[in-house]
Amino acid sequence: MTEFAILLAGPIEPTDRLLQRVAKRRVIAADAGMRHAGPLGVVPELWVGDFDSAPPTTGHLRAVERLSFSRDKDQTDGEIAIETAIERGAKSLLLVGALGGPRSDHAFAHLVLALRYAEAGFAVELFDGREEGHPLRPGVPRQLVLAAGTPFSILKFTDLSGLSIAGAAYPLEGIDLPFTSILTQSNEALGPITIRIEAGRAILLAQSAPDEAGSIK
CATH class of the missing domain: 3.40.50.10240 (Thiamin pyrophosphokinase, catalytic domain)
Structure with a gap:
């Protein structure tokens, strides 16, 4: 195992x-x-x-x-x-x-x-x-099934290149962000979300309602 x-x-x-x-x-x-x-x-x-x-x-x-x-x-x-x-x-x-x-x-x-x-x-x-975190791997989309209205953030540990966020109240498409930007703080899921970065280090952090049914793909 x-x-x-x-x-x-x-x-x-x-x-x-x-x-x-x-x-x-x-x-x-x-x-x-x-x-x-x-x-x-x-x-x-x-x-x-x-x-x-x-x-x-x-x-x-x-x-x-x-x-x-x-x-x-x-x-x-x-x-x-x-x-x-x-x-x-x-x-x-x-x-x-x-x-x-x-x-x-x-x-x-x-x-x-x-x-x-x-x-x-x-x-x-x-x-x-209460919270779940998922490291983001460059070039590998991360899909997270969340209930509509669930808050989430992308915590950056370096500058990011090619950041895309789909399925959220504040979507992004292929943007570059410096480490010092807080643009990725406190977004909101509309349902399942997909996050992708092309380069850099970051973690997706999402809130979980008690006993909420969620899954990672």
Whole structure:
């Protein structure tokens, strides 16, 4: 099985859609991300990190295998969890609890990691039950089925070339945007949307209504 969910420390809402997505995957928890195991109804096959923010465990979760690291390391706990999943055969990565939370730098790091592994050829998504993120690959259209009125944004990490947005209240066709532009903030889906970039790095971030039926193609 090559589909993995990585439990990270950010907040989640255990909606039916999130529960269904995680239930189909092997699970690795990164440090404080273990607190999501109970609400999601999963038992991770491994728990990694320096455990400086690890929650207490009870019952069957106490038996989860641990892989401990020093706090003086050059990787984040989330990065270690992702690398470990890849070592165990991961081809698809669902990052759960990657967005929001008390540490904005952690959320930023998770977005960067999502871009890194997507560029390396892995299928990467971020989903916490409230928001979902999808790295955009140059030259590969991204289609997202959303309910009409769903807000979404394109978060840029570089200048973008050839950006097109279809199916939205504010469509675009093949435009170039500098990194400093906020033109792609707070668009609105009219239904299914299609995003395409020709060059650059960006992530599509969409809101999810509780238990909204959505899918990626």
